[in-house]
Amino acid sequence: MPSPKAKNAGRSGGSPVLGGLAKPLNRSSPPQHLQRQGSDPTTARLRASESPTRRRGSNSSTGSASGQGPSEEDGIRLNPSLIRVSLSSLLAIDLWLSKRLGVCACEDSSCGSVRPLMKLLEVSGHGIPWLVGAAYCLYKSDSAAGQEVMLNLLMGLLLDLILVGFVKAVVRRRRPAHNQMDMFATFSVDRYSFPSGHATRAAMCGRFLLAHLVLAPPLRVLVVLWVGLVGLSRVLLGRHNVTDVLFGFWMGYCQYNLVEMMWLSPQTLQGLLGQLA
Numbered sequence: 001m002p003s004p005k006a007k008n009a010g011r012s013g014g015s016p017v018l019g020g021l022a023k024p025l026n027r028s029s030p031p032q033h034l035q036r037q038g039s040d041p042t043t044a045r046l047r048a049s050e051s052p053t054r055r056r057g058s059n060s061s062t063g064s065a066s067g068q069g070p071s072e073e074d075g076i077r078l079n080p081s082l083i084r085v086s087l088s089s090l091l092a093i094d095l096w097l098s099k100r101l102g103v104c105a106c107e108d109s110s111c112g113s114v115r116p117l118m119k120l121l122e123v124s125g126h127g128i129p130w131l132v133g134a135a136y137c138l139y140k141s142d143s144a145a146g147q148e149v150m151l152n153l154l155m156g157l158l159l160d161l162i163l164v165g166f167v168k169a170v171v172r173r174r175r176p177a178h179n180q181m182d183m184f185a186t187f188s189v190d191r192y193s194f195p196s197g198h199a200t201r202a203a204m205c206g207r208f209l210l211a212h213l214v215l216a217p218p219l220r221v222l223v224v225l226w227v228g229l230v231g232l233s234r235v236l237l238g239r240h241n242v243t244d245v246l247f248g249f250w251m252g253y254c255q256y257n258l259v260e261m262m263w264l265s266p267q268t269l270q271g272l273l274g275q276l277a
């Protein structure tokens with residue numbers, strides 16, 4: 001039987017790639033007023049090299065007066081679009097992969113038969129069982145160390161709900177189109193998918209259990225396995241994209257650090273209660 005270890009006791013339309021390159025390509029085409037001066041494309045190109053934009057380019061250290069290679073200015077303009085292209089590509093891969101992995105999204109899906117198992121994992125990472133469970137253990141615990149641990153777990157769970165709700169409300173990323181919105185007990189922000197609340201909770205609670213309960217090695221492995229499976233089930237059920245879950249894991253991991261920093265010791269608690277009374 002594990003015993004608690006108290007802290008004090010120890011979709012956009014066009015191709016993203018084309019979108020990113022469109023601007024630099026447009027810059028090289030001759031301006032309209034130059035084209036009007038002569039139909040000869042060579043003359044137009046020569047006159048284009050005299051335009052203020054070109055002149056500025058030729059003054060730069062890497063210079064492109066001869067029209068060879070990108071200027072420094074081109075480099076500066078290319079970098080942000082390179083970042084944008086990389087992000088768009090990552091997003092496209094994320095959407096594609098998440099759609100392919102959503103094999104339990106409905107009963108008719110390729111792995112629809114394992115959907116009940118995935119939903120069981122969903123319940124195991126839901127906020128309500130965790131809150132009720134922690135409150136019950138707090139009530140039943142007859143040692144100060146146990147009460148301290150359960151109180152801090154409760155605080156962590158509430159903190160998780162607040163932080164995830166805040167990020168979801170700010171980012172407002174829609175859930176995947178193939179998701180069936182048949183989850184039980186959700187808040188209004190839970191129509192958004194970034195980050196996965198189940199993933200943050202699983203990561204935070206997993207770390208919490210490993211740090212504060214004395215568990216036999218097989219049980220420790222089971223906790224880590226459970227965290228991973230809860231995250232995987234979010235994608236298989238079609239509830240989330242892969243990045244929602246990965247970010248959720250990272251956020252939950254950091255949330256645990258926050259819980260440790262804000263750890264309520266019996267002394268702090270007594271002080272707080274004393275101030276309230």
Ligand SMILES: CC(C)=CCC/C(C)=C/CC/C(C)=C/COP(=O)(O)O
Nearest residue numbers: 127128185186190195196197198199
């Ligand atoms: C006492 C109290 C405020 C309880 C609320 C518990 C509750 C309804 C939590 C929501 C859990 C939930 C459905 C999160 C969504 O998880 P995702 O992984 O789909 O983001």
